[in-house]
Amino acid sequence: MSPTQQDEAVTVGFIYPDHAAEDDYPYAEKLLSGTARLAVEHIYGTDLHAVAELLDLGSPARLAEGATQLAAHEPDAVVWACTSGSFVYGWDGAHEQVASLSAAAAGLPASSTSFAFVRAARAxxxxxxxxxxxxxxxxxxxxxxxxxxxxxxxxxxxxxxxxxxxxxxxxxxxxxxxxxxxxxxxxxxxxxxxxxxxxxxxxxxxxxxxxxxxxxxANQVTVWEGLRLAGVTAAVPGLGTLFREKGD
Missing domain, CATH: 3.40.50.12500 (Rossmann fold)
Known part of the structure; x- marks a missing residue:
């Protein structure tokens, strides 16, 4: 990426739980060829796929911690990169979760992987x-x-x-x-x-x-949603049909 591209590229911040497949994000950033920077920060909790643990993982306090870490990257949008830690709150609760995340990120556009799936399907x-x-x-x-x-x-x-x-x-x-x-x-x-x-x-x-x-x-729609929030809708080869279509 040239210095000019670095200055012009938007930054999307992702809050990722623990460690598992976060290397999907630098992989996507490489395919974006300078269009955007994808910043990933981690929060930690029990990684059980169980309701009580997932409610804790996606709590306002944990996501606020992630938003604080992302602030150093000066993101244009933030996304909670966890499907189960968002849909477990239900439709209304997940909206409240995203609103809380936006507030913790100084009012930046915010979303989560669960909403990303719905919006990608609609698109x-x-x-x-x-x-x-x-x-x-x-x-x-x-x-x-x-x-x-x-x-x-x-x-x-x-x-x-x-x-x-x-x-x-x-x-x-x-x-x-x-x-x-x-x-x-x-x-x-x-x-x-x-x-x-x-x-x-x-x-x-x-x-x-x-x-x-x-x-x-999950990681595909999460990246797509973050880019959408940041105003990036360019086609990106190598990331499936979703990235060959322009976002809504």
């Missing part, structure tokens, strides 16, 4: 989806409810019953592909993969070619 005109969740069933069902509130119909949901984010982050490429492909439904317009702990960005184009439909994954 692509997707009406029906299948969900390939890594979570236990009770957590995955909350994502289905959230999507429904956003007007996205889930025609099939399957869960891999993986208890922690760390375990998801250790999945091999072949295991990720198997998990995703085996959970597609022919009546789904798109396939959704809702865990930011899963490395997926390098797999998007091959997965879409294999399935013949858009694949929306």
């Amino acid at each position: 692509l005109g997707v009406r029906t989806v299948a969900v390939a969740a890594s979570y236990p069933d009770d957590v995955a069902e909350l994502f289905v409810e959230f999507l429904g509130r956003g007007g996205v119909e889930v025609v099939g949901m399957s869960s891999a019953d993986i208890v922690t984010a760390a375990e998801v982050g250790r999945l091999s490429t072949d295991e990720v592909v198997d998990l995703v492909v085996s959970r597609d439904r022919p009546d789904a317009d798109a396939l959704l993969v809702p865990d930011t702990a899963m490395r997926t960005l390098a797999l998007l184009d091959p997965l879409e070619q294999r399935l013949g439909k858009p694949v929306l994954t």
Whole structure:
């Protein structure tokens, strides 16, 4: 990136829980070729895919801590890069969560991965989806409810019953592909993969070619949502159908 590009590029800040697949973000930044900087800061809590722990992970105090860390990057927008730690609050609670995050980030535009999924589906005109969740069933069902509130119909949901984010982050490429492909439904317009702990960005184009439909994954839609909030809508090769279309 040249000095001029550095001056002109927007910065999007991401609050990422613990450590698992955060290397998806520098991967995306490289593909953006100077359009934006993607700054990642971490907050820490128990990484269990369980409701009580997820409510704690996404609490206002923890997200305010992340917003404080991101301030040093001078972001133009901030995103809570956690699906389960946002949809577990429900539709109304997730709106309150984002409003609290925006306030903690000095009024910057803010969002979360759960809202990113809904907006990405709308941007692509997707009406029906299948969900390939890594979570236990009770957590995955909350994502289905959230999507429904956003007007996205889930025609099939399957869960891999993986208890922690760390375990998801250790999945091999072949295991990720198997998990995703085996959970597609022919009546789904798109396939959704809702865990930011899963490395997926390098797999998007091959997965879409294999399935013949858009694949929306957590880190992909999170990056897209942050860019959208910051006013960046340029097409980006290598990140799936979502990045070949202009955002809404």
